[in-house]
Amino acid sequence: METVSIKNFYCDIAADIYFPPNFDARNKYPAIISAHPIGSCKEQTSGNVYGAGLSKEGFVVIAFDAGYQGASSGEPRYIENPALRVEDFRAVVDYLVTLPYVDQERIGTLGICGGGGYAINTSMTERRIKAVASVTAVNIGRLMREVFSGNDPLAMLEAIAKQRTAEALGAERRADDVLPPSPEDAIRLGLTEIDVFEATEYYRTPRGRQPDGVNRWLFSHHAAAVGWDAFHLAEILLTQPLMVVVGDKVGAFGAYRDGYEIVGRAASKNKEIVELAGWSHYDLYDKPEPVALALAKLVPFFMNNL
Template sequence: METVKIRNRDMSWDIAADIHFPPDFDRSKTYPAIISAHPIGSCKDQTSGNVYGVALAREGFVVIAFDASFQGSSGGEPRFIEDPTLRVEDFRHVTDYLVTLPYVDENRIGVLGICGGGGYSINAAMTERRIKAVGTVTGANYGRLMREGFTGYDPIGALEAMARQRTAEARGAEFKVDDLLPPSPAEARRLGVTDRDPLEATEYYRTPRGRQPNGLNRSMPSHQAAAIGWDAFHLAEVLLTQPLCVVVGDQVGAFGAYRDGCEIIGRAASKKKELVVIEGWSHYDLYDKPEPVGQALAKLIPFYRENL
């Protein structure tokens, strides 16, 4: 593995990324490459890199797992901004970097997105034609989530609160940063959290199972307004034409990845598309548990081999 810094030439900061290489990697040869995108509030050191990135590299792909701008080890201030437009632009900068590497075949670049990274991957591929194949694992449409559960189904009220907070910060108030999850599974239960997805998210991110220093699950509410007006699947009927493999678990929760997976398969203009339902497993099981991850990879590996 090699850690690199990719210059975001539009914003003048660096995007941090880990490149995972195939066994017996030879820099004089060319390889297909996969961009691996992490979930909301996550980082390249979690499922996108240390699970799927490592596994796909073992199968002969060069895999680049990157930290979103404003998050993880990437640059950008203030920290913990989750702006979908900027998240999608990160994919372009990572692709720019890949096409400069002599060992990457520029005509064989794919993308894999996990959770919110799945929605971003789909949206990026619509207008980034250097991406030739799109895979998602429990991919979620962050814009839909923001209009629904993440704002208590009151997007207008949330926008008004965000506007007030942004005005306060513009006038010198301290930046407000929210923790998106409770500090422990026990605290989540004490607070009355009962839905599968937030409980399992807490169990993943707030225990040694998935905890990483940069996977902090924090966000600045004053900079969330753009997400409420954004939709990962906008114009998919026209612009999403690449081969598409969407992996979801059938144990559904509040974050809605199963629903989003069904929707994008129905809407995508792609002639080659498949919805893969992993029976008996949930959103966060697909992050790192060997059995469901193995089932997901059993579909994704031949998908990328065929289409890259």
């Protein structure tokens, strides 16, 4: 593995490149961009699990941290802006096409959770991406309008506006912790819905905890996400081969619903939804059995389409 820094127009993107066995820089390889979940980092699932797993099968995989997050630069921290997240993908593609060992015509992308929604959206207008896949993809715009706003997006937007004005006038920035500090706290607070509890179990314990995967959001900069739709114009613009992997244990974050929606809407002629029985959203992050099942579908998908 090699860690690199990629220049975007507003920040430097930190990324890890995973190489295939017996890598030879004189050869040309297909490449896959792996995008982390919302509030996560490249050391959680996108890199250490799916990046490592796909590279073992012959792909060069690059897992990157979103701008303003993780080890990437950008101030203020913890911004979750869909337009900027999409632009991060473009900068990573720009970097890949300069690498002599990457085949420019065989670049794909994989996104996990919110990274899956971003990967799908980016692929609609980034035609250098030839195949797109997701694992338990989430449309962050829908998630913001429903779950995180309590189904009252207008009230949330009013609160965001007041907070941004306050910060412009010198108030301290409001950075929200998205999850409780521990599973025990989640139980104490009554936050036992499967996605919320399992997210806490993943991010707030040694199982998945990483210094850069903090699940914090800058509240005053959330308005763009509230008004965004990861799947907008998919019926017209999403034509690349598409694979969507979901677990059938349905949680509040809505990956199961979003997965079926995008496969139904996409203009892609080659598209498939893979439903893994008995597994949840967060099982697919790192548990060996469901990850192996997902990779058993993803590897041939990318081999056939890159």
